[in-house]
Amino acid sequence: MGFFTVLRMTITAPARPARAIQGTLDDLGTPLHEVTFVVVDLETTGGSAHADHITEIGAVKVRGGEVLGEFQTLVNPRVPIPAVISVLTGITNAMVATAPRIEQVLPSFLEFLGDAVVVAHNARFDVTFLKAAASATGNRWPDPVVIDTVLLARALVTRDEAPNHKLASLARVFHAQVTPDHRALHDAQATVDVLHGLLGRLGGLGVHTLEELATYSVRVPQATRRKRYLADDLPSAPGVYMFKDGQGRVLYVGTSVDIRTRVRSYFTASEQRRRMAEMVRIAEAVTPVVCATALEAQVRELRLIAEHKPRYNRRSRHPEKSAWVKLTVEPFPRLSIVTAVRGDETTYVGPFPSKTAAEDAVAALHDALPLRRCTDRLSPKRPSPACALAEMGRCGAPCTGAQSPQEYAALVARARDALLGDPGTVLSPLEQRMQSLAQDERYEDAASLRDRLLTLLRGMTRSQRLAPLAAAPEIVAARRSPLGGWELVCVRYGRLAGSSHSPRGADPMVYVDALTASAEVVAPGLAPAPAAYPEETEKILRWLEEPGVRLVSVEGEWTCPVGGAVSAAARFGATPAASPSPFEA
Structure with a gap:
């Protein structure tokens, strides 16, 4: 596709003034056929509006089913x-x-936007980037009405019609004339057809005005409003809350800095998730668990979800299903996927959120290093016939004796060094292969290789960040509390052993001593696994790395390899601080 070094803006018809209509109380509002929509899509260098930048803007202006103009430009x-x-x-x-x-582009885009309604697929992403760009360039963001086609699709498109609500899936459902391909204008054009398809369905449901469209997904049934009494006696304190049914079974576990306020929101228009509306209809009671710190609340939430496996929690229900990749203990080690660390003093990488993710990581390692893939236990004294991979040159064939134990051991050492330290040995051949595929216009193969590489990098990053914390007998840390005083946390072998809060003006060390004396006694996990589920240790680690957290004491060592997987992942925009836990995704 060609590119532009200047803005392209085509207006095919002037904006028409709204017609003056004498309406009744039943039809007050702006009819949808008179609303001007600007459907926008952005391409960026990454996922953070504060750290990344816009590389392309595409937008289509429509009204009454007619395209009024298009806007497209690349951005340096x-x-x-x-x-x-x-x-x-x-x-x-x-x-x-x-x-x-962007400082040259944005004023023209804002002029094109005017006072139109903004439409985008996953609008929060695009609008956040545009707001950040306006702030950075000194332009005023007009704060338009925003319509998100993802939210509308979740309410109107069933799983029988599409496996998910991604733009490509919806474009097929509504027979979009343009196939989305991650170029801004094409994606915006496809979103226009999706929008029109969704509006057609809404018309059959009685939604005919902009005001009805903007509030469609936040209607609150009377049955839901009547259950607001469930929040009346809850504490206004940080902690965990559990919705339960009439038999006392836990339906949903959540966390908040203010339990009462958060629970009340489930009975108002601010709660837009359809499954939560269903959960509220079933719920008969809410149980609060007040916590000393926000971190304790997050950890207790994870533990309660793992214990009760509530049907309406989508995340963290099966932390025991994580997978590890290990180098087997045998004369010719190979990569194996296991469900737990066994303490056999070999190299482990992970954990990965699923067996599929672990398989992708293993595939990436095999793409980079010719480790054997056969599952037979080989012996240098008993050669066996070569497999197809050896005949293809993708394995050194230690099974036949063509590769000596010393040569294979050197290959394993390279793999171990990459997994535990500098991953350059693995990254270099994979990056070269990815660039080669892209140059040959084999973009799907390049994207598949990229995904395997990112999965591997995330697993290596997780290992190198969690293992030191899992090995530390005790870490005590503190952070200023928004309420005054200090939040105090005690971590043992990667598990939250206790937390406390010292009041404003009090000597915090007195509370530190009380915390360490009363904290849970924790036995170490099997290295490199922590003594808790990995997701809990990841939450603790992210809290420890937040600005303002101070280390009070460290027993043992807490280090991370310089130039390791963390810095390599940052090159690909997968920094730990910017990415959610894979177990939460």
Whole structure:
């Protein structure tokens, strides 16, 4: 696809003034056929509006089913575009080198937008980037009405019609004339057809005005409103809350800095999730668990979800199903996927959120290093016939004796060094292969390889970050509390052993001593696994790395390899601080 170094803006018809209509009380509002929508899509260098930059803007202005104009331009982000993003979008550094910068582009886009209603697929992403760009360039964001086609689709498109609510899936459902391909204008054009299809369905449900459209997904049934009494006696304190049915079974577990306020929101228009509306209809009671700190609340939430496995919690219900990749203990080690660390003093990587993710990581390692893939237990003294991979040159064939134990051991050492320290040995061949595939226009193969690489990097990053915390007998840390005083946390072998709060003006060390004396006695896990579910240890680690957290004492060592997987992952935009836990996704 060609690219532009200047803005392209085509207006095919002037904006028409709204007709003056004498309406009744039943039809007050702006008819949808008179509403001007600007459907927008962005391409960016990453997922954070504060750290990443826009590389392309595409928008289509429509009203009454008629396209009024289009807006498209590449944007020079003034930073290199990560290779992973270039493979996904096809936008390269060369393409944006002579493109205008965002400070040149944004005023023209805002003029094109005018006072129209903004429409986007996953609108929060695009609007957040546009707001950040307006703030950075000194432009006023007009704060328009925003319609998210994802939210509408969740209410109107069933699983029988589409497996998910991604733009590509919805484009097929509504027979969009343009196939979305991660280029901004094409995706915006496809979203226009999706929007029109959704509006057609809403018309059959009695939604005919902009006001009805904006509030459609937040209607609150009377049966839901009547259950607000469940929050009346709850404490206004941080902690965990559990919705329960008439038999006392836990339906849903959540956490909040203010339990009462959060639970009340389930009975108002602010709660838009359909499954939560169903859960509230079943719920007969809410049980609060007040916690000393926000971190304790998050950890207790995880433990309660793992214990009760509530039907309406989608995340964290099966932490025991994580997978590890290990180098087996035998004369010719191979990569194996296991469900638990066994303490056999070999190399483990992970955990991964699923067996499928572990398989992707193993595939990436095999793409980079010719480790054997056969499952037979080999012996240097008993050669066996070569397999097909050996004949293809993708294995050194230690089974036949073609590769000596010393040569294979050197290969295993390279793999172990990459997994535990610098992953350069693995990354270099994979990056070269990905670039080669992209140059040959085999974009799907390049994207598949990129996904396997990212899965591997996330697993390696997790190992190198969690293992030191899991090995530390005790870490005590503190952070200023919004209520005054200090939040105090005691961590033992990667498990939250206790937390406390010292009041404003009190000597915090007195409370630190009381905390360590009363904290849970924790036995170490089997290295490198922590003494808790990995998701709990990840939450603790993210809390420890937050600004303002101070280490009070550290028993043992807490380190991370310099130049390890963390820095490598950052090159691909997968930094731990910017990414949610894979177990939460």
